[in-house]
Structures are given as C-alpha cells and as structure tokens.
Amino acid sequence: xxxxxxxxxxxxxxxxxxxxxxxxxxxxxxxxxxxxxxxxxxxxxxxxxxxxxxxxxxxxxxxxxxxxxxxxxxxxxxxxxxxxxxxxxxxxxxxxxxxxxxxxxxxxxxxxxxxxxxxxxxxxxxxxxxxxxxxxxxxxxxxxxxxxxxxxxxxxxxxxxxxxxxxxxxxxxxxxxxxxxxxxxxxxxxxxxxxxxxxxxxxxxxxxxxxxxxxxxxxxxxxxxxxxxxxxxxxxxxxxxxxxxxxxxxxxxxxxxxxxxxxxxxxxxxxxxxxxxxxxxxxxxxxxxxxxxxxxxxxxxxxxxxxxxxxxxxxxxxxxxxxxxxxxxxxxxxxxxxxxxxxxxxxxxxxxxxxxxxxxxxxxxxxxxxxxxxxxxxxxxxxxxxxxxxxxxxxxxxxxxxxxxxxxxxxxxxxxxxxxxxxxxxxxxxxxxxxxxxxxxxxxxxxxxxxxxxxxxxxxxxxxxxxxxxxxxxxxxxxxxxxxxxxxxxxxxxxxxxxxxxxxxxxxxxxxxxxxxxxxxxxxxxxxxxxxxxxxxxxxxxxxxxxxxxxxxxxxxxxxxxxxxxxxxxxxxxxxxxxxxx
Numbered sequence: 314x315x316x317x318x319x320x321x322x323x324x325x326x327x328x329x330x331x332x333x334x335x336x337x338x339x340x341x342x343x344x345x346x347x348x349x350x351x352x353x354x355x356x357x358x359x360x361x362x363x364x365x366x367x368x369x370x371x372x373x374x375x376x377x378x379x380x381x382x383x384x385x386x387x388x389x390x391x392x393x394x395x396x397x398x399x400x401x402x403x404x405x406x407x408x409x410x411x412x413x414x415x416x417x418x419x420x421x422x423x424x425x426x427x428x429x430x431x432x433x434x435x436x437x438x439x440x441x442x443x444x445x446x447x448x449x450x451x452x453x454x455x456x457x458x459x460x461x462x463x464x465x466x467x468x469x470x471x472x473x474x475x476x477x478x479x480x481x482x483x484x485x486x487x488x489x490x491x492x493x494x495x496x497x498x499x500x501x502x503x504x505x506x507x508x509x510x511x512x513x514x515x516x517x518x519x520x521x522x523x524x525x526x527x528x529x530x531x532x533x534x535x536x537x538x539x540x541x542x543x544x545x546x547x548x549x550x551x552x553x554x555x556x557x558x559x560x561x562x563x564x565x566x567x568x569x570x571x572x573x574x575x576x577x578x579x580x581x582x583x584x585x586x587x588x589x590x591x592x593x594x595x596x597x598x599x600x601x602x603x604x605x606x607x608x609x610x611x612x613x614x615x616x617x618x619x620x621x622x623x624x625x626x627x628x629x630x631x632x633x634x635x636x637x638x639x640x641x642x643x644x645x646x647x648x649x650x651x652x653x654x655x656x657x658x659x660x661x662x663x664x665x666x667x668x669x670x671x672x673x674x675x676x677x678x679x680x681x682x683x684x685x686x687x688x689x690x691x692x693x694x695x696x697x698x699x700x701x702x703x704x705x706x707x708x709x710x711x712x713x714x715x716x717x718x719x720x721x722x723x724x725x726x727x728x729x730x731x732x733x734x735x736x737x738x739x740x741x742x743x744x745x746x747x748x749x750x751x752x753x754x755x756x757x758x759x760x761x762x763x764x765x766x767x768x769x770x771x772x773x774x775x776x777x778x779x780x781x782x783x784x785x786x787x788x789x790x791x792x793x794x795x796x797x798x799x800x801x802x803x804x805x806x807x808x809x810x811x812x813x814x815x816x817x818x819x820x821x822x823x824x825x826x827x828x829x830x831x832x833x834x835x836x837x838x839x840x841x842x843x844x845x846x847x848x849x850x851x852x853x854x855x856x857x858x859x860x861x862x863x864x865x866x867x868x869x870x871x872x873x874x875x876x877x878x879x880x881x882x883x884x885x886x887x888x889x890x891x892x893x894x895x
Contacts, residue, residue, distance in 0.1 A: 453472065
C-alpha cells in the first residue's frame with residue numbers, strides 16, 4: 314500500500330446513522346419504537362458473548378413480544394474511525410452479512426455503516442482513480458496494453474494507437490490474437506513471470522523494449538500488462554550506420570582537420586542517458602587536475618574513459634602511462650612505480666631505471682585495478698600524491714614530478730577498508746571525483762550501435778562485407794546479460810564476422826552459449842546462471858524434441874501433449890534454438 318497514493322477516505326468519514334446500545338432482553342415492540350424515529354441506523358446488543366446489530370428490516374415480521382436477542386443474527390464488526398476505508402472493505406468483503414460499527418479512540422461505538430453511503434464513497438474513489446489513470450496513459454511516452462484472463466484487450470493508450478496504427482475503439486474488448494502474433498504479454502500472464510527491458514519485434518518493421526507481467530488481485534491472475542518503448546528509430550538508424558560507414562569516416566577526418574584536435578570522448582559510444590551523463594561529467598573533470606576514481610565492472614571501458622579524460626586535458630601533449638596494479642609482483646611494485654638507482658639490488662640495470670611516475674611527468678598516470686596494490690605500497694603512493702616527491706629505490710635524492718593520477722577499480726573499496734586491505738586516507742585522496750561506468754546490461758539501448766561499430770571494425774580486418782544482421786541476432790544480443798560487458802560483446806561480434814560466409818549474420822551463427830543464456834535471461838537474473846539452470850534448460854529442450862519426434866513434427870499436437878498453449882511452444886522453440894517449422 315505504501316507504493317500508491319491513498320485516495321480512499323478514513324472509515325470515520327463514511328458513517329451515516331448512529332447506533333444505540335440496548336439490553337438483549339429488550340422487546341421487539343420497544344425496538345421498533347426506537348428505530349421508527351429514523352434517527353438510528355440500528356440497535357447494538359450483547360448476545361452470547363458477541364455484539365450483534367438489529368436493523369429495522371429485521372423487526373418487520375418479528376413478534377412484538379419476542380426479545381431482541383431472539384431476532385439478532387447480524388454480527389457487529391468494530392472498526393476504528395481512523396482505519397483506511399480500503400482495509401475496512403477488505404475485512405467486510407470476507408464477512409458481507411456482518412455490520413461494520415465505527416468506534417472512537419477508546420472503542421466507544423459511534424455509528425453504523427450503511428451500504429449506500431459506502432457505495433457512494435467507493436464511486437467517488439473510483440472516479441478519482443480513473444481520472445488519474447486516464448491522464449497517466451495519455452502522458453506517458455510508452456505504449457501500454459492490458460488484457461484480461463480471456464485475452465480481451467481492456468487497456469490501449471494513445472501511444473499504442475500511434476505505434477501500431479490501431480485505434481482503441483477497434484481493439485478494445487477484442488482478443489489481442491486477432492491483431493498480433495508473437496506475443497509476450499499472454500506468455501507472461503500464464504507463466505506468472507515478468508520481463509523487463511526485453512527486446513521484442515511484435516510486427517514487421519517495429520522494434521520495442523518491453524516490460525511485461527501478470528496483473529494479480531487477491532493472489533489470482535486477472536490479466537496481463539505490457540509497457541513498450543519504441544526503439545525502431547534506433548535500430549533503423551544503426552542499420553543505416555553500417556551502410557554509411559565510409560562517409561562517416563571521411564566526415565570525422567574533415568572535422569579533425571578543421572578543429573585541430575580529435576574529440577577525445579568520441580570512442581565512448583552510446584545514446585543512453587547513463588553514458589551521455591558519464592561523458593558530460595568526464596568532460597567537466599578532464600579540464601581540471603583533480604584526481605579521479607573510475608569504478609565499474611571488468612570490460613566496461615574504464616581505461617578508454619581514462620584516455621579520453623587525458624586527451625581532453627591540458628596535459629594531452631604529455632605521456633599517458635598505464636600501470637596495471639594487478640599484474641605487478643609485490644616485490645617489484647616500488648621499483649616499477651618509482652624506478653631505481655644503479656646497483657640498487659642484484660640484477661638491477663647498471664644505469665638505473667626511471668619509474669612510471671618519471672615517465673608520466675607532465676602527463677597522466679593511470680593506476681588500473683588500484684585495489685590490487687599491496688598495502689605497504691599504498692603509504693608511499695599517498696606520500697607522492699600529497700607532496701609530489703619520492704625517492705628512487707636505492708636513491709637519496711628526492712625526485713619531484715608533476716603528474717595527474719587517474720585510478721580505476723572493480724573492487725568494493727569500502728569493504729576492503731573495513732577489512733584493513735585498503736588505506737582509508739588513500740581512498741579519500743583518490744576519490745576526489747568518482748565516476749561510475751554502468752555495465753552493458755543497464756544500457757541495452759546502446760547495444761545496436763556498438764554492434765554495428767564492431768562490424769565496421771572487423772569487416773575490413775577479415776576482408777568480409779557484412780551488410781545485414783538478422784533481427785533474431787540483435788534480439789539475442791539485447792536479451793543476453795553480458796557479464797563480460799563491452800569486451801565480451803566485441804569478442805562475440807568478431808567471432809560472428811570470422812565465421813560468417815556470406816554478407817548476412819543469421820541466428821544460426823550465434824554460439825550455443827549465447828543462445829542458451831538468451832533464454833535463461835528471461836527466467837532468471839543475470840547473476841543466476843548456475844549449472845542447475847543449465848541442466849533444467851537442457852532437460853526442457855530434450856523433452857520438446859522427444860515430443861516433436863513422437864508426433865512427427867506436428868507443432869499443434871506437440872503443444873497439446875505438453876499441456877501448453879501453442880504460442881508458448883513456439884516461444885520456447887525460438888529461445889531454445891529449435892526450428893519452428895517442420
């Protein structure tokens with residue numbers, strides 16, 4: 314309830330006629346006299362350890378000499394006046410023959426709820442809710458469709474009319490299958506699962522990102538709902554990018570000549586809000602000398618962003634030196650960073666050797682995977698950051714440098730600090746500005762652009778002319794969770810280019826693990842890709858194949874034998890890589 318605005322009133326706002334408490338031995342005749350005044354809604358009496366309510370209608374055919382206890386059959390439900398009417402209604406609907414009695418803060422009966430009063434309040438609430446819902450459906454920039462349990466369309470907003478060219482008057486109250494096939498909304502409803510950010514092509518020439526799930530009331534599925542964001546323009550635009558790659562390259566060269574300096578951030582590809590905001594922040598900090606901590610999962614492009622910050626700074630004419638802190642043995646760390654004097658240790662170069670800080674003097678030193686740095690080295694790094702001087706190994710003269718430091722990590726530094734694995738003072742010195750690079754699964758709308766960029770890169774490299782990418786392949790890319798992020802996506806595209814013979818990459822070219830994980834991603838979270846799920850998916854695939862063999866490939870008969878709708882069977886066939894025809 315806390316997620317919604319509370320339109321409904323309090324229970325105390327609904328009361329109409331007061332009640333009067335009487336003795337159970339009061340005669341019917343006396344009760345009729347009390348109720349005939351019309352000022353009371355009912356009589357409240359205590360009978361057999363229960364409070365009962367007697368209405369005027371209960372006394373119409375009763376004997377005047379009977380006691381009220383003999384005709385009392387309506388049980389009283391006591392409701393505090395501050396209780397929301399929504400909770401009152403839930404309680405009342407479970408005991409519809411009982412009579413709600415409103416009580417004050419000390420439990421004293423105030424009034425009896427009368428059905429017409431409640432109906433009027435509920436109608437007002439319904440009108441308000443409907444007005445808000447209608448306004449919401451008109452204002453949102455996504456297509457919204459709702460169906461009931463019989464697949465009849467009950468909700469179809471103006472954006473859906475615009476996207477699919479179907480008016481609400483034409484589709485409402487009709488079965489959605491009369492207008493569309495390849496549906497996600499009905500599958501989600503029957504399987505009681507949710508899809509979020511799932512790529513879908515509901516009809517020819519239309520591409521959407523869909524959120525869909527069942528509508529549940531009182532633990533019962535009463536329908537399904539889907540919210541679809543139109544990405545047709547993005548997909549078509551990226552298809553056009555492939556055809557116009559040569560013109561784009563020529564244009565970039567001309568811009569570079571005219572501006573005198575290449576756009577440092579142009580290699581950070583993406584139209585998503587997250588990546589555009591990251592680029593904006595990156596440009597702001599690049600023109601300063603502030604220390605920057607880049608955070609994000611492996612493969613998200615932390616080094617690429619660090620290079621862009623350096624190239625866009627006033628230090629871009631000086632070196633950009635990368636230090637992979639996870640690849641340097643602990644005993645060589647100090648000599649690698651600070652260098653050493655001649656004869657400083659056995660095996661040292663006779664002339665000595667400058668360290669990474671000296672090589673980066675005037676420019677930028679990028680400490681990649683800084684969370685892997687040994688604790689004893691962290692103290693010496695902190696000193697350099699604070700004072701700008703250090704000593705070579707075996708040296709006695711201080712070396713002064715002017716270096717900007719950028720650092721990156723995929724580790725949880727805050728947890729490492731609590732465990733004594735990372736110095737808190739160094740953390741605050743590095744974390745002057747923190748930039749978080751989102752994983753690829755959180756910026757799926759950027760995947761089509763990245764895919765076409767990599768196709769342009771690897772096509773000429775392997776002497777291939779890739780002109781088309783089948784929608785099913787792009788669907789697989791958009792469905793997959795990409796735990797290796799952009800690095801994994803780039804490797805996947807390179808593999809497809811290498812193995813594709815013609816000018817079209819189709820679904821059959823996808824590696825088995827990508828097709829399997831595409832299906833798994835629909836039924837589990839990105840991190841839950843364990844062996845148990847692999848076994849379950851493979852078992853389902855084998856069962857479907859065996860059933861198809863038994864019915865000689867008849868898909869309709871196979872769906873009947875398996876006990877699932879035919880549309881669900883076709884959905885599973887596509888996701889498991891089984892041909893949908895014959």
